[in-house]
Amino acid sequence: xxxxxxxxxxxxxxxxxxxxxxxxxxxxxxTQLSDIVFVEILLSVGDAAKPxxxxxxxxxxxxxxxxxxxxxxxxxxxxEGLSEKPETLNSDPFGAGWMVKxxxxxxxxxxxxxxYEKYCAERTH
Amino acid sequence: xxxxPHSPKERxxxxxTIGIKSLDELFKDIxxxxxxxxxxxxxxxxxxxxxxxxxxxxxxxxxxxxxxxxLGAGVYNHYIPAAVDHILRRGEFYTAYTPYQPEIxxxxxxxxxxxxxxxxxxxxxxxxxxxHYDGATAAAEAANMAFAQFRGKRTKLxxxxxxxxxxxxxxxxxxxxxxxxxxGDDPKANLDGGPETLEKLIDENTALVIVxxxxxxxxxxxxxxLAEVTHAAGxxxxxxxxxxxxxxxxxxxEMGADIVVGEGQPLGIPLSFxxxxxxxxxxxxxxxxKMAGRVVGETVDNRGQRAFVLTLTxxxxxxxxxxxxxxxxxxxxxxxxxxxxxxxLLGQKGFRQVAELCYHxxxxxxxxxxxxxxxxxxxxxxxxxEFSVCCPKPISEINAHLLEHGIIGGYDLGQDYPALKxxxxxxxxxxxxxxxxDLLVDVLEEVNHD
Numbered sequence: 001x002x003x004x005x006x007x008x009x010x011x012x013x014x015x016x017x018x019x020x021x022x023x024x025x026x027x028x029x030x031t032q033l034s035d036i037v038f039v040e041i042l043l044s045v046g047d048a049a050k051p052x053x054x055x056x057x058x059x060x061x062x063x064x065x066x067x068x069x070x071x072x073x074x075x076x077x078x079x080e081g082l083s084e085k086p087e088t089l090n091s092d093p094f095g096a097g098w099m100v101k102x103x104x105x106x107x108x109x110x111x112x113x114x115x116y117e118k119y120c121a122e123r124t125h
Numbered sequence: 126x127x128x129x130p131h132s133p134k135e136r137x138x139x140x141x142t143i144g145i146k147s148l149d150e151l152f153k154d155i156x157x158x159x160x161x162x163x164x165x166x167x168x169x170x171x172x173x174x175x176x177x178x179x180x181x182x183x184x185x186x187x188x189x190x191x192x193x194x195x196l197g198a199g200v201y202n203h204y205i206p207a208a209v210d211h212i213l214r215r216g217e218f219y220t221a222y223t224p225y226q227p228e229i230x231x232x233x234x235x236x237x238x239x240x241x242x243x244x245x246x247x248x249x250x251x252x253x254x255x256x257h258y259d260g261a262t263a264a265a266e267a268a269n270m271a272f273a274q275f276r277g278k279r280t281k282l283x284x285x286x287x288x289x290x291x292x293x294x295x296x297x298x299x300x301x302x303x304x305x306x307x308x309g310d311d312p313k314a315n316l317d318g319g320p321e322t323l324e325k326l327i328d329e330n331t332a333l334v335i336v337x338x339x340x341x342x343x344x345x346x347x348x349x350x351l352a353e354v355t356h357a358a359g360x361x362x363x364x365x366x367x368x369x370x371x372x373x374x375x376x377x378x379e380m381g382a383d384i385v386v387g388e389g390q391p392l393g394i395p396l397s398f399x400x401x402x403x404x405x406x407x408x409x410x411x412x413x414x415k416m417a418g419r420v421v422g423e424t425v426d427n428r429g430q431r432a433f434v435l436t437l438t439x440x441x442x443x444x445x446x447x448x449x450x451x452x453x454x455x456x457x458x459x460x461x462x463x464x465x466x467x468x469x470l471l472g473q474k475g476f477r478q479v480a481e482l483c484y485h486x487x488x489x490x491x492x493x494x495x496x497x498x499x500x501x502x503x504x505x506x507x508x509x510x511e512f513s514v515c516c517p518k519p520i521s522e523i524n525a526h527l528l529e530h531g532i533i534g535g536y537d538l539g540q541d542y543p544a545l546k547x548x549x550x551x552x553x554x555x556x557x558x559x560x561x562x563d564l565l566v567d568v569l570e571e572v573n574h575d
Contacts, residue, residue, distance in 0.1 A: 037437065038414045042276065057448065059414065059439035064448065 001120065002027040004094055008070070008107045009116035010051075015094060016070035018107045021077075022098040023070045025058070028120050030090045030097075033060040039086045041099060047075045049102045056099050058089065071105035189396065191531070193561045195490075197511050197552025198341070198536035199260070199289050200390045200402065203369070203479065204556055209393045209466045218462055223455075224421075227434045233458065234433035238421045240465035247371050247468075248385040249378025250407035254418035255456035257404030260365060260388030261292045264335060265299035266406060266417045266451055267363040267384045271333035272303060273415045273450040274361060279332035282307045283323055286314035287340035288365060290541040296335075305332070312543065316342075317504075320351040331360040333384075338366045338377060342538070342550060343511030344504055345374065352381030361412075368392055368405070370509040372480035384408045393467025394460050403460040414440060417451035479555050483510035486562065487553035493566045494551070499573040503548055511552045513538060513545075517573050520549050526572045532565055 013029035224230030364377035389403030422436030499517030520537035535551035
């Protein structure tokens with residue numbers, strides 16, 4: 001399982017990059033969901049983002065999930081091309097699979113890579 | 126005969142496994158006074174007695190076997206090839222239900238896939254779902270889809286007053302509590318202005334505009350401009366279409382429809398006094414994730430063999446739950462098969478012939494009726510197989526007279542549109558012979574002399 005060390009993580013399997021403000025879903029999440037066939041970004045540029053609010057809606061062959069804002073802030077960019085190629089979330093969740101960029105965010109409450117890896121290991125399914 | 130598949134021995138073995146002595150113990154949480162209430166049923170009939178009783182009820186009904194019918198208004202008396210029933214009654218289709226296990230449901234899944242392909246083709250659209258219960262609920266699902274498409278941000282539905290009254294009522298029922306407003310179909314609406322009269326009702330808060338084609342009075346309009354106005358406002362355009370008419374008319378897709386729905390009953394399904402019927406729903410590929418209902422897809426198995434499966438299932442409410450477009454997760458399997466069988470048997474040429482017969486016979490009837498003193502065609506708009514006749518007497522009176530001659534007359538439009546008293550909606554299909562039409566004309570003439 002891929003857990004890039006430069007990123008921060010949530011308990012609901014979103015990742016956040018404090019450097020760029022980008023966020024998406026983790027390698028762990030895309031493995032659990034299996035083949036993703038649909039993704040819809042629910043926020044627009046300029047919208048407020050907060051953790052209780054869904055940023056995107058994802059459907060795979062067997063599940064439907066909401067992706068929540070990893071942090072509180074303002075949406076500065078959305079990945080327009082993502083809905084055309086939902087499989088990117090499986091093949092490159094941390095790179096081309098970024099969903100939105102959030103500015104003005106405080107990521108201090110998020111887990112670092114080591115904690116997230118431990119958290120994933122503890123989970124039973 | 127018991128209708129439960131378990132033998133007493135099997136039941137005892139199961140009870141022993143879970144450690145109880147009798148089935149009664151499983152109901153112990155239900156308060157004693159509510160357990161096994163006395164139902165006071167009459168004694169059981171034998172099969173012979175039951176058959177006689179049911180035959181009695183059936184015999185009290187008349188059918189289009191013994192009456193000539195000119196009644197339409199949403200469902201139509203078309204010829205059903207004998208082969209349709211034979212295919213439907215095959216046990217593999219008749220008793221099969223939900224094809225959730227593709228390994229043992231390839232026949233059912235392929236049949237639904239063929240149905241989907243045929244309906245997409247017929248309406249000119251890119252995709253179809255596996256069907257809904259009827260045209261009215263399919264129209265309601267179009268409203269659900271538009272609501273979901275705009276994530277609840279657009280809250281207005283523009284509904285043509287010339288959409289079938291039952292569909293309009295169903296739309297209102299389905300959309301209760303969703304925070305939607307419906308406009309366009311109030312009792313004082315202008316019924317004569319054509320699609321342009323709806324244009325002023327469309328704005329950036331409109332989620333869906335829905336019209337009927339041909340409309341409830343049988344009139345054919347080209348909705349292309351209305352579709353453009355709808356799209357300019359960013360809304361979705363839905364056409365509720367008669368499937369038989371699509372064999373010869375410009376398709377809703379060519380007019381710019383985003384969704385096409387309708388009643389599939391004309392495609393090999395009997396009238397049955399109101400149902401079961403078949404709702405079809407087609408749309409463009411870009412909307413498929415917001416579309417409700419089952420979808421069958423074609424794929425290959427792990428040996429490269431073509432196979433069919435239910436696909437895009439995460440849209441449906443048993444997975445997506447409260448965020449799904451709709452709660453519907455079933456389809457009208459047997460009747461979708463009837464429609465697919467009917468269309469396959471007729472083929473493109475045969476189906477076109479049916480439509481042409483309907484068209485020409487209806488125009489012959491209209492021409493003859495318009496020449497009878499006291500009667501006139503209410504509208505001069507082009508029509509397919511249904512037209513409105515302005516009559517010299519109340520429709521109920523005329524229809525009573527027609528019934529005496531073995532004819533079921535047209536629909537009394539005054540029942541749904543107070544301004545249209547003495548307007549009769551007459552439908553003519555390939556089933557009506559020239560002699561029958563001539564008889565209708567003679568009796569209508571006779572009624573006016575009384």
